[in-house]
Amino acid sequence: QQQVKQSPQSLIVQKGGISIINCAYENTAFDYFPWYQQFPGKGPALLIAIRPDVSEKKEGRFTISFNKSAKQFSLHIMDSQPGDSATYFCAASIKGSGGYQKVTFGTGTKLQVIP
């Protein structure tokens, strides 16, 4: 069962446009929602994250919008650049029995920004 659903699977955006990736989750116990960026052959890198008591968080060109009642959150990339071309994963985490956060990843969105 996929606990974090992500869409679209792939996305092509023109340079300067807005890239929007959506995610939905099932488990209301999730208490942290990070987004990761992954380039081919590399591990994911944390991009931005939000807690469920906040509806929006912005860092530079990247914004997370969070809708707790709908159990949905999204990543907006403003002024998209070719260098943003990568695979983006949303994720949700919950504190495990060992005291650490256990992360569940979405299925990923391959973003291509064309000049």
Place this chain on the structure above:
Amino acid sequence: GAVVSQHPSWVICKSGTSVKIECRSLDFQATTMFWYRQFPKQSLMLMATSNEGSKATYEQGVEKDKFLINHASLTLSTLTVTSAHPEDSSFYICSARDTASGAFGYTFGSGTRLTVV
């Protein structure tokens, strides 16, 4: 920032042999590290949680005897794929959290591409 070094970055091995992958936290101590597996164009699936000085916790469906995890120090966790077969070919990624930083940020290694021939 926190850096996690993973080695090797790629390895090719013959079917039936074992392969060891190392994950090191370079500038912080990590009592807990995580091992993921990623198939091409798919998401990361958590395989196991590695705890320093104790047994690893494996996710459902992951064979403990096939994927041996050792977390002997606060900066090193190893994953050994024993008696590897072509279906074990995948991208393996570790991650760790700098608990001293107080932040969420899990740092990922660069991954290891394993090809079993």
